[in-house]
Amino acid sequence: MFGNTGSSKRAREEDPDEGSPEMEKVACDRCRQRKTKCDRVNPCVQCIRTGSDCTYNRGHKLKEKRQRVLISSVYERRLEYIANKLDHLAEVVGRLSHGHSSHATSAGLRLPLQPSFHHPSHSSSSAPAQAEGIESTLFAHVTFTAKCLQAAVMDANLPPSDAPELTAALNSLWNTITAQTQNQILECSQPFAEPLPRSLTSDFKDLPIPSLDRIMACLRLAHEGSPSQLYWPFEFGSLGDFTHYVIRACSPGPITEMELIIVHYVLAWLFTECANLTTGDPLLKQDYEVQALVCRQSLETLLGSLSFHVATSLDAVCAMYMATIHCLQHGKPFTAWAFISKASLISQTLGLHSPHATMGPAGIEEAEEDEDKIQRKTRLFWAVYVLEKALALRLGRPSTIRDSDITLPKLRLDRRMASLLHNRLPDWIEVAGLYGRAYDEICSPKALAQTADVRESRIRAVAREWEGVIAARGELYKHPEQWTSHVLAPGLSDFIIHANRATEYSVLASIYRAIPPETEPSSSTPSSSGDRGITPSPESLAAARLSIAETNACITTMLAADADVDNVAWPSTPGFDVWVTESLLVAPVMPFLILLGGLVHSVGSEELDLDILRRIVDGVGRLVRVPRYARCRKYGRVFRVLYDVAAAFVEVRDRRRMDVYGGEMGVGVGAGGELGGLGDLDAYLDWSGGGWG
Template sequence: MPSMPPAQGKDILRNQHEYRRLRYLQVKCDRESPCSHCIKSGAQCSYATAPKPRERRQRVMVSHTYDSKLDAISRKIDDLGQRMSQLTNEPTRSRVSKPDFAVPANIEHCQVSFGLTPSPSSLGSTPNQGVNPTGDGISEVNYDSSKDEYEGESSLFAHAVFASRFLQNAINNATNTEVAHEMEAAIDGLRNAVNSGKQQSDTIDKLYPRAKAIPPGSSTRNLPLPPIDKVFMCLRMARECQQVATLWLGDYITPTQFNDYFIKIASPGPATEAELIIVHCGLYWLFCECSKAVTNDEVRQDYDAQALICKENLETVLANLRFHQPTNIDVAYAMGMASLYCLQKNKPSTAWNFINSAAHTIQALGLQHNATAGEGTEEKARKGNLFWTIYMSEKTLSLRLGRSSTFRDHDITLARPGIERHAGNFLGDIARYWIDLSSIQGRVYDEIYSPGALMQPPDIRTSRAQALAAELKSAMQNAQDFHDRYEARKGHLLGRGYHEIARRSDRVTSLCILTLIYRSIPPEKPSTSAFCQECIDTARETLREHDRCVAAITKERSKTIFLEAYINWTITQSPFIPFIILFCHIIETSDGSDLEHMRGLVEMLEATPDTSAYNTCDRQRRLFKALYDVATKYVEVKTRTQGGVSWSTARKQYADALAGAGTASSGPGTGTLDQQTAGDASCNMTSYGEGNGSGIGLMDGLVAPAALQNPAFGDVDMEMDLSGAELWDWFNKNQSILRMLEDT
């Protein structure tokens, strides 16, 4: 064996030494329990006595139970997180509690819940909001003020602003300075009436003041119902009393349908939000109508208490209504009833959001088309009634708020109810005439007051207005004939007095629309009035018919019931333009003969009881009272200061003088000064508001085309003629006065 080099031998010995040292450190387990080495060293033996079993692979569970458990765990974690957050922040306030301090209007909250829609008004007004979940899908909603909602051309605000400017320019043009000084106090009263309504979008506690906070772990399904025996007692009364049956649900939902909804809610088991709205709203109306029909004071008070419970339940459900709703008939019924409820409370903007949801739902279901051959007669009638009821409500609100309707008449193939149809009740039989009126209301906005219509030449708008006026007169005559026939055949069912009130109320509504149509027609030259003669005559006839209707209501034993219905569905549900027209006519002529007609409306509103049933007209009462006081004062001052001439005369003289000097414009007008003349006049006269440092807000410069300086025009004003711009300016500022008239 060959010898190794000394160096290599040393390396081998060193490696062997390291190997022996490592072997000494390593201790092999002797497989005992515990092993001998662990016993010597006092350590815990970790050697497994048997092979570790392999875990069985599990299939992924995709069942509904598995998903529900995950959702429940997720909700509990979210709820725990919210509770921890609330411990570090200020305590959560109740939804209906009043804030301890005023939040500045310019502070915006950016917390938004995509799962819930706290209020339907948020769809239209887009208020800034914060949402604090309280458990089980219920959230507390903290609203902040937001920008005013846009409203179009045909509501009451523009007419009130026009009347204010009309008065301002009459005072500016007065040749006697005493008129301006004596009118100052009256103008301040009018300014206060208008400015009192300058408010932002409704907060949640104002939209639904009766809504209750949902405790954690509960939901709107657990809201208490009135005693079952009292509900059945009222349902029996609705079956036996024609007045209760007619004024309760009319032709919207049959009593049999409502009974099915109620039994489902009163029984254990799940229920949808739509079913809750239908039942709580229906019960609220039922107890209200039964309360009006009974004569026993104790029973009436009991029914009022039950109605309050249902009202609280309804507003609680509406305040917690989810944004995403299924597309079915129940949702359409619920949204329609919620819209009618908001209209009763003089909340047209919120009602508009609900009725739009109902309109989209029924159109998605195809109810605007003729029913399929497989559907039964009863089902066809039920769907037809639902469609036309929502159609009428939506068209009426469209004109009132000045917004384009979601229904396009050329898309509707469903046949309108014919004269041969007999619904078995008054409201069902007259519905076909109301449908015709609603269709005309939608076209009044589209063809006369929409921005596109105002871009058309004046002669085109005039021809459209004349055609609509003729069609409306024909519809009014058809409705009058129906009232006569129905009263002769079935007048005993509801009473002769009821039919007279219904006839006159319908006529007041139709005359209001006719006045609005005539307002768009310029007067014949060389008239110095701002309105055509047909507009003034129709406005007078409207207030005369109003006086006749109030007289008929006063004669009835149940006058409080009919007066409440008349105010809620006639006075507050349509822009009451005739009052504004007569006010302006009095100012331009200094003739007080029309004050008597205006006084009748003001006295009726002031005579209403100070109860919640009549609070909806409180703001109309203040506005109309201020206009009446101003008109009365103006006529009084003008009569006493014999040295002055009427504004219309002074305006004509001034226009003629400028025309002789070659400065008058030859452009078309709507009865005011030609626009160039008006512009020159406004430059030579100091506005009353500027002169005394206070002003009336929006009352400056009616004669000048103030619409041309209105930022709301955008790029629209340049495409309008001056008369169209003036008409736009009159109707474009609807929003504030409608917000004022909403009972907030």
């Protein structure tokens, strides 16, 4: 045996073609097949003993040595949980991608196709391809109301004969919502679409700007104009201070992004004001409007390309404040919040909320020498405070400014600083503070954690404060010339007063809407079902009716001014038209939704509230036909489809109630809805006041 082994080793040494080292590490083919031990030489001992051919599979690859990985049972359970979640999400995305298939209820009513908010590209083909939608905060309330309307319709157990009418109205509602969903995504992803020119240098100084002679002409008109004609916002600083910014922007040398934002925003505003003052020369007026548009486009390019880091300076506070106003005027509240919160934090970092910080590092001596600069800081801080508080409540977010940290005296507006057109009323700081308290007492997580009784008492306390504000402002509106030097035409002044009142009553209706609903025993009525959350209180309904009435008065005033061809008091610039449509139609959205909730979940005032809603829907429809107010179309579409669903639902419900009453009381109901036989209208009203019957 030993001789054979030696000969096999010698054969391997003499054979230059012996297998590669890779083959020496594996058994021969026969030993591997028979699972016998092999000495892994060529030929091996086993093959020599049996006289078999010793072959190796040269294509065989060695397996890598496996390494055992030990995973604890905790991680195994986590991995299994994650895998199940991924499977569930994949299933949900698959359903959203293919859409919700309509299915029939027992009554024959088909559910409308609801939109997929994660995939707006799958919207209905019957909807507009690129519909301009309302702002995201209001759009969320509209979507919630639409779901509640649909739930109320489905819970009504309507007969099959009434199903097609309501199905068509609901489908139209969801198609409109689907068409506007994409706009909400674009608002957050790309707030400004102005492209950055390729030839632009990194300091943005080469952005288009009006010529120096045009700028000087505007500045001269602003210097020579009286406060009753041209209102200069006090938070901008003096007109002389702005002239220094213009010199830096139009002359060689470095300039910061914040300074450029100030220059382009103020120039856009200034050219717009000059266009309003220029009435005798149509060509000059048009040129002013064109230059204002150039400045607005350059401003949006700056804001869209703004760097993440913003220097802590007074210019940054002013620039972020101006960017906020620009975003609000163009329906971008979330982008506006990003700017105003930055302005608030920078102003507090600079210590503008404290009177000692406004004196400068040299102390009181420096404060006495530079009183104008201290006044500018004070005015700018309070302007930021007012705007930040209002926008925080509008978006339902906590304020970044704590009132307890402010030691700066409140700014009192004189007649030159106050303006009805720019919503600078003498009580502007007190109202902003009430906005902050409204969030703390109603919307904050701490307030929502309180019991229903505590929440209701706090809500009613805030509502009483706001009713006091409305009453005090009513006296101011009677004589605006006594507290402001900015004179407005009677028609424009009436419009702004009605618009302000519409907003004030809208806020009051929203405050009362937050009152927790009373606990009621379960029944078959829709008002006690799971979607009872939109059931409004009587106070909320009353304030909503007043708000919509003021909005209808605004629309009437606008249509009358547009019909008067000789009327030159109303500004006709695009910027003013944007301000009018945004401020006018944002206010009635919440009152409109509140009245819809009252129509669906209560009985007794359907005819009155439907008439109120119909008038505003028709008024916005007439307003849309005026070219300068075409932006109202986005609100008109939403108002129309919501009204159609509510009107159809109320009509079907009333028809059903008449049928039920006739069956129970033995009363005949005519084709026109009149009661016959022993029918008594008072008895029917008494019977119908208790619910569905």
